[in-house]
Amino acid sequence: MAGSNNTAGLQASAQQTAEQQTGAHMAQETAGGALVVIQAGPQALVQDQGRFGVRHLGVTQGGALDWVSLGWANWLLGNAPTAAGLEVAVGGLTLEAQSRLTLALAGADLSARLDDTPIAPYTHFVIEAGQQLVFERPRHGLRAYLALPGGIAATPVMGSLASVMREQLGGLDGQGRALAKGDRLVARHAECRTRRLDTPPDPVAAGAPLALVTGAQIAHFDGSSLFDAFNQAWQVDSRADRMGVRLTGPVLRCRLGGMISEGIPLGAVQVPPDGQPIVLLNDRQTVGGYPRLGALSPLACARLAQCQPGDSVRFAAVTPQRARRDYLAQLARWQ
Amino acid sequence: MSPAPTPRLETVAMDALMVRLFSRIDEANMPWTLAADSALRERFGAALIDLVPSYTTLLIHYDVTRLTHAEARALALAALDGLEPAAASTAREHVIPVWYDPSVGPELETIAARLEISPQEVIRRHCARDYCAFALGFAPGYAFMGLVEETLATPRLETPRQRVPAGSVGIAERQTAIYPMRSPGGWNILGRTAVKLFDRDREEISLFRPGDRVRFEAIDRATFIDQGGDVTPMEER
Numbered sequence: 123m124a125g126s127n128n129t130a131g132l133q134a135s136a137q138q139t140a141e142q143q144t145g146a147h148m149a150q151e152t153a154g155g156a157l158v159v160i161q162a163g164p165q166a167l168v169q170d171q172g173r174f175g176v177r178h179l180g181v182t183q184g185g186a187l188d189w190v191s192l193g194w195a196n197w198l199l200g201n202a203p204t205a206a207g208l209e210v211a212v213g214g215l216t217l218e219a220q221s222r223l224t225l226a227l228a229g230a231d232l233s234a235r236l237d238d239t240p241i242a243p244y245t246h247f248v249i250e251a252g253q254q255l256v257f258e259r260p261r262h263g264l265r266a267y268l269a270l271p272g273g274i275a276a277t278p279v280m281g282s283l284a285s286v287m288r289e290q291l292g293g294l295d296g297q298g299r300a301l302a303k304g305d306r307l308v309a310r311h312a313e314c315r316t317r318r319l320d321t322p323p324d325p326v327a328a329g330a331p332l333a334l335v336t337g338a339q340i341a342h343f344d345g346s347s348l349f350d351a352f353n354q355a356w357q358v359d360s361r362a363d364r365m366g367v368r369l370t371g372p373v374l375r376c377r378l379g380g381m382i383s384e385g386i387p388l389g390a391v392q393v394p395p396d397g398q399p400i401v402l403l404n405d406r407q408t409v410g411g412y413p414r415l416g417a418l419s420p421l422a423c424a425r426l427a428q429c430q431p432g433d434s435v436r437f438a439a440v441t442p443q444r445a446r447r448d449y450l451a452q453l454a455r456w457q
Numbered sequence: 458m459s460p461a462p463t464p465r466l467e468t469v470a471m472d473a474l475m476v477r478l479f480s481r482i483d484e485a486n487m488p489w490t491l492a493a494d495s496a497l498r499e500r501f502g503a504a505l506i507d508l509v510p511s512y513t514t515l516l517i518h519y520d521v522t523r524l525t526h527a528e529a530r531a532l533a534l535a536a537l538d539g540l541e542p543a544a545a546s547t548a549r550e551h552v553i554p555v556w557y558d559p560s561v562g563p564e565l566e567t568i569a570a571r572l573e574i575s576p577q578e579v580i581r582r583h584c585a586r587d588y589c590a591f592a593l594g595f596a597p598g599y600a601f602m603g604l605v606e607e608t609l610a611t612p613r614l615e616t617p618r619q620r621v622p623a624g625s626v627g628i629a630e631r632q633t634a635i636y637p638m639r640s641p642g643g644w645n646i647l648g649r650t651a652v653k654l655f656d657r658d659r660e661e662i663s664l665f666r667p668g669d670r671v672r673f674e675a676i677d678r679a680t681f682i683d684q685g686g687d688v689t690p691m692e693e694r
Contacts, residue, residue, distance in 0.1 A: 177507040177518070179663040180593035180600075279657055289597050290638065291657070338467035338475070382482055383592065383601070385509030385516025387470035409511050409594030417470035442526040445471035449521060
């Protein structure tokens with residue numbers, strides 16, 4: 123079978139890493155430095171690459187929406203790509219170091235600063251005890267990812283630290299809640315092996331189309347709807363969260379009405395009767411019954427998660443083979 | 458039992474395939490769905506990330522670092538070849554005690570009024586048959602079960618409730634379900650159970666699994682309290 127030895131799958135190895143993490147947590151709780159939350163902001167969540175193997179029980183995938191940026195933040199500190207970090211949406215977050223520690227930042231530019239010094243995404247830096255790391259407001263993209271040495275220490279729930287608020291699973295206390303004032307983020311390791319990134323990626327890549335693997339139901343959409351779907355621009359709506367992102371644009375007509383509910387993959391582009399697509403993301407419900415154009419590739423999902431309301435996006439149809447090639451190429455960058 | 462299905466395999470994502478077994482909802486589908494579930498789990502082994510059975514389908518989420526699209530298709534077809542339905546005796550059975558009362562199940566009376574029968578008769582009909590857990594979704598441990606007797610079929614509430622308490626037992630069309638945790642919801646609520654449906658600290662995290670058989674049993678208020686039930690009335694909408 124292809125590629126089984128040279129590329130560790132993020133998802134398949136998540137469970138194993140989480141198990142190792144439980145032990146590490148016990149042994150090293152006092153070893154790593156800690157950050158305390160001074161101001162929580164609208165939504166800061168502990169996230170890893172998601173919760174797997176329990177979707178048949180109605181448990182959603184969860185995990186970093188922009189898994190690529192979490193992967194880069196981890197890479198900068200020499201962490202495994204599956205280590206848990208902090209997903210900071212929009213900004214408004216202030217953290218203060220209780221001891222000296224090395225951190226890395228990737229993803230959106232949320233005007234982060236270390237006391238008064240601006241911190242650019244895709245860098246690592248040292249925070250001294252008493253210094254504050256502040257995320258103000260989005261300048262480019264929507265979600266920043268903060269990595270701590272070895273990842274954030276906490277006890278995984280069903281193999282993952284992914285915080286899912288709706289399901290009350292994961293995060294610091296296992297209840298899936300967002301960070302609140304007074305919470306402590308403890309690093310699993312005291313030391314890390316930092317790396318430098320010479321040419322930081324653009325997590326938004328505005329203008330580049332979102333790769334969409336077309337699904338079988340596409341045959342039930344009428345011809346002009348299909349033409350519009352792939353040739354017109356779509357606006358990211360303000361109705362967007364970790365479950366899904368609504369897009370507005372031309373009305374898409376599908377001959378299938380409601381369907382019998384079935385499992386929904388990450389990135390599914392479902393089209394409810396109003397003809398305006400919803401891209402289903404990490405915290406989606408596990409089954410649903412609207413017709414789908416297909417599913418965005420995982421890389422496209424990561425980029426969509428960085429789009430702000432009003433941003434314009436386009437779809438480009440790709441084969442699963444092409445989407446897989448691009449996905450494996452991304453994993454290979456972290457080897 | 459449904460006749461042997463001819464499985465269709467559809468591409469649904471970079472790393473997912475849909476196995477389409479049937480075109481309509483039927484309890485008789487379940488032995489085939491469960492057989493497909495075990496065959497796919499066995500055949501994919503460590504390359505399987507998640508497998509989500511539902512009424513007529515199974516969603517296979519596989520590990521693309523181990524399998525190409527063509528390899529995944531070939532594995533699925535091999536697993537589904539010559540499928541034999543799972544024996545009925547393999548289904549797990551549950552009896553769920555429910556306190557049916559208007560204070561915790563406001564639609565008990567509206568359904569009774571619509572059918573011009575007593576609330577007791579609604580309860581009797583809801584308890585009269587075994588239900589099949591077709592799929593889990595909506596929330597962890599939330600099982601879509603059916604089919605309820607045709608007369609009880611009731612559309613979802615026009616305006617869903619903001620908060621449906623944990624343990625609420627409801628009906629929507631010909632399906633019935635129990636809310637494992639407090640959540641928004643639009644089902645018609647008949648009563649409440651003290652049974653814990655989802656418990657991360659239990660070995661069996663979710664009480665229900667796809668294919669399980671479930672029967673409801675009416676209990677009185679005192680028994681419900683003995684079982685640890687919360688008698689707080691349903692909030693006004």
